[in-house]
Amino acid sequence: MAYETGMRLSKCIKRRALVLLVSCSVCGAQSLRQAADHAGVLIGTAVRPSQLSEANYASTVAREYNMIEAEDVMKWWVLRPDEASFDFRQGDELVRFAQSHGMKVRGHCLVWGRYNPDWLTQGHFTTEQLSRLLHEHITNVMKHYSGQVFAWDVVNEALDENGNVRDSIWYNQPGIGMSSKETAYIEQVFRWAHEADAHALLFYNEAEGEGMNRKSDAVYAMVKDFRQRHVPIDGVGLQMHVPVEMDIERMAAQLQANLTRLASLGIQVHITELDVSAPLNAKGNSRSEDLMRQAEVYRSVVRACLDSLGCTAIQTWGFTDKYSWIGSHSHGARGNALPFDRAYMPKASYRAILQELSADRPSRQLHASP
């Protein structure tokens, strides 16, 4: 008896020690990646393969992230130099890097009305030709990356701020044959995507529809309709390019409300392009209070995601202030939007993300398999 009791006690102590060990590995996480793995969420960054040759760039990505996405190299303008060919070289390089570091790859993006190559936009194609071209593009690209890209932004930014379908080469200029049928062309391309790779998760990715507004209402309505009619869609990407001046409490409450209603449709949500831009002075620096506020914005977004079981990935649009689309987009007026500074040093924003990822969330760990 005493022996058995002793054994039970010793097993119990061992179990408790294990639990302590596990929780200590959380509180002392050495990277975003370690903390995210433990929290059961994907932590990602957009990557430009041309920058992977820079040692600091590559080592930071490898250390901190368990998912990467092509910032540009899986878009039409890179993949399709002309009508007859596909150039997968840079996309393949990104996939190789991810594989050699045990990361997942998000694909971005198969259908977008902007940044298409001139041969396509100025080619005067008929609707039948465009339909054939788009079907072929989706099929070839998804089959090429089948088993390597686990989730695709199938359609990017197809709605305007009022929730109407945007004019575009794919919708109505001249479109693939479904102009004035609103979301019918989006439905068609999701069906093509599912045929091309039945295992990939299929996302609709949108900008400025993170909170509750007319655009996010329209995204919700579209996805609800698709789900009811068994159109293959698995998730919504919320971009989240936001300014540091925002009302943080209001943003967090609205994001949470939107995450809750999207999750109620049985889909996943990925935060796909998070960055928090700050004003720059003439030397390219930001005020320290802005960088502190920025950390609170990051913290609130990570918290909102982790509090919603449907939110399975958090990705920033780049990770170092050395490289970000915001500088050129704002003509140098804004920037410093990311968790690492230009010298790859972690900022307050990095520490806020790490802390939130490391916070104890037992309900989430039960479901931990993003």
Ligand code: 9MR
């Ligand atoms: O950051 C990207 C920039 O390098 C490209 O020039 C641009 C066009 O391909 O796309 C930027 O990324 C956009 C993303 O693909 C979709 N959401 C908005 C992003 C910022 O413009």
